[in-house]
Amino acid sequence: MSKMYYRELYCGSPVRFWMGLTLLGAIIAVGLGAAYYMEHQGHWVTGMSNQIVWGLPHVFAIFLIVAASGALNVASIGSVFGGPLYKPLGRYSALLAIGLLVGGLIVLVLDLGRPDRLIVAMTEYNFKSIFAWNVILYSGFVAIVAVYLWTMMDRSMEKFKRPLGFAAFFWRIALTTGTGSIFGFLVAREAYDAAIMAPMFVIMSFSYGLAFFIITLIAAYIWGDREIGVYRLTKLKNLLGVFVGAVLYFVLAYNLTNLYVAQHHGIERFILLDGGIYTMMFWVGQILIGSIIPLFLIYSPAFENSRWAIAVASIAVLIGGFFQIYLIVIGGQAYPMNLFPGKEIIETGFFDGQIINYVPTFPEAALGVAGMAVSLALVAIGARVFKVFPETLED
Secondary structure: OOOEEEOOOOOOOOOHHHHHHHHHHHHHHHHHHHHHHHHHHHHHOOOOOOOOOOHHHHHHHHHHHHHHHHHHHHHHHHHOOOOOOOHHHHHHHHHHHHHHHHHHHHHHOHHHHHHHHHHHHHOOOOOOOOHHHHHHHHHHHHHHHHHHHHHHHHHHHHHHHHHHHHHHHHHHHHHHHHHHHHHHOOOOOOOOOOOOOHHHHHHHHHHHHHHHHHHHHHHHHHHHOOOOHHHHHHHHHHHHHHHHEEEEEEEHHHHHHHOOOOHHHHHHHHHHHHHHHHHHHHHHHHHHHHHHHHHHHHOOHHOOOOOOHHHHHHHHHHHHHHHHHHHHHHHHOOOOOOOOOOOOOOOOOOOOOOOOOOOOOOOHHHHHHHHHHHHHHHHHHHHEEEEEEEOOOOO
16 A cells, blocks of 8 residues: 655745735735725725625625635545545645635624724623624634644644544534524524524535635646546545535525415515526526536536536536525625514605615725635645645545
C-alpha cells in the first residue's frame, strides 16, 4: 500500500499565487470601502428600508454560513463514519468550513449599521432569542473545527480525532438548525413560520457545502499542477446528487404544505405565479439551474466521467442555492404581513397590503462579494501554510 503524503499547495510559480491573492485583496478593499460608505451615510443609500430590513448582504452571509456547515461533511464522513475514500480530504474540508464561516460572519457584522453593537451581543445574552444562541454556535463552531483540524494534522493527537469529529458533526447540525430556526420562529411572516425550515436548512447546507468543496478542490489541483482521479470525483458527484435531490424534495414538501393551508395561499401565489422577478428566480434560478440541470449533469450517462460536467453541476448548485436564500430572505420580506387576519384592510398610506419593492445597490453587492473573497483568501493562505492537500489524489 502506498502512503499518503501531504504538502503545502503551491500554485505553480509564486507569481501566480500572489496575483490571485492580490485580486482577492482588491475585492476585499472595495467591500470594506462599501461598508464604510454605508455606515457613515446611513442605510438609506442601500435598497433596504423599514420593510426590507435584511438585504443582499444578509443573503451572502447566510449563504456562506450555511455552506460552511456542509463543507465539513467530507471530514465527518471520513473520521466519524469511517469512509476511507474521504479521509485524505478531511483536512481541507475543515479548513474550507472555517474560511466560509468567517467570510459570512464578516459580512454579517459589517451589515449591522452599527458594528459596535456587536459588543452588546457578546456581553448581554437573551437566551429566549435564537440570535443569542447563534452567537455561541458560530464561535463554538470555529473553535471546535480548528481543534478538529489540529487532530487530523498532528499524529500525537490522533486519538482525539474521532471524538472531535463527533463533536464537530453534532455542533454543525445544531448550527444549521439554529440558522433555519431564525426563519421558522418568525410567525409574523407568512413565508417563514414553518417547522420544516430547520431540517431544510440542514440539507441545504449539505448541498451547498459539498458544491463549494468540489469546485474549490478541482480548482486547487488544477492550479497546483496535481493529479486528481475521476473515481474520487465521481463519488463526490454522486453524493452531491443525493443532496440536491433531497433539497428539491424539501422544497416541494414546503410548498405543498403551504398550498394545503388556506392562510398561506397568498404567499404561494406570490412566489409561484404572480411574484415577477421572485417567481422567475424560483422557477429558473432555484428549480431549473439549481436542481434540474445539476441532476441531469450528475446522473446522465453522457457525462459519467466528465470532470467539467462535475464542475458545472457544482457551480449550478451554488447559483441555485443563492437564489433560494435570496427568495427566503428577500422574497419573504417583500410579501406584506397580514397584521389582521380575516379583516378588511383600509388604506392608510403605510404600505398596507402592498408588495415591497427592493433593488440591491452596488455597496450591498460589493460587501457580499467581499465576504466570499475573504473566505477564498483564508483558504488559499491556509493551504499555502498548512499541509492540508495530499500530493496526489489519482485513482
